[in-house]
Amino acid sequence: MAYDSNNIFARILRGEIPCNKVYEDQHVLAFHDIHPQAPTHILVIPKGAYVSFADFSERATPDEITGFFRAAGLIARQAGVDATGYRLISNHGRDSHQDVPHFHLHILAGRPLGPLLLRQG
Template identity: 65%
Template sequence: MAIDATQPYDDSNIFARILRGELPCRKVFEDEHVLAFEDINPLAPTHVLVIPKGAYVSWDDFSARASGAEVVALVRATGQIAREAGLVEDGYRLLANTGLNAGQEVPHLHVHIFAGRPLGPMLAR
């Protein structure tokens, strides 16, 4: 079910629960501002979710309200994860869905890192 990214942050969402330690995750990276973990239902051989630790619903929300340090941390962490996993040479895809039409399912900003096989076109035609 897609969510409306203009709604207020819902602190009962699955990523908020992971951040609070209520649910486990297979952590790939963590720093002051970012947590990254393996997707529990991967869509590619490598499927990592990178999330800010702050309460941001979507990319739009994050870009409007996050501190400069949070924005830099998310971008740098995403690149570092890809480099350390050896994804750069063969390539990888970043995906951040925002809102209903994009199919955002969890109302917490998250960036997917997909890699490990040819991923096909960006959008189904």
Template identity: 60%
Template sequence: MAIDATSPYDHANIFAKILRGEIPNRTVYEDEWALAFHDINPAAPTHILIIPKGAYVSWEDFSARGSDAEIAGFVRAIGHVARSHDLVTPGYRLLANVGGHGGQEVPHLHVHLFGGRPLGPMLAR
């Protein structure tokens, strides 16, 4: 199901439930601003989801309503996770799907971090 990136935040989404501790996850990093955990259906040897702790639907929503501290903290968390998994030198990919055309399935901003092997072209042609 594709998400409208401008929809109101749905507090029943799976990532909101993970943040509230209602659904377990395999946490790899957590701080005041973000939570990072292994994807349950990995698409690469390393596949980690990084989510802000605030209730944001998409990058559009986050960039419009997030505080400077939240935005900086989230971006720093992404870098920390990449470094702590030794992905900087070999390289990695970040992916954030936004809205229906972007393929967003969960209405909570999240970034996929992929690594651990050559990932090939960005989009299938």
């Protein structure tokens, strides 16, 4: 999948679309999801043009990778979800329902989240 510079996250990073920002630094922007799936639902995106985790882990600099994951932990702590727990989700490709072709993490928390996947048959 090629990077689409007009995807919604790229447009948010360029300031073309507003977001409800919770954190920003040189490598990361984090904001509330507009269609939350839990009481706390924060999206964490790298500022670089990476399609997926595979792309990010292959092409990002060590500083970008470290900064991204340290920021995700900090954001979860600042959201106050450490005590009760949270889930980190990153989807890759069609089978996982990746909707935006820009690598991102979902931080989900604020209620019991149930099983990770629905059991089949």
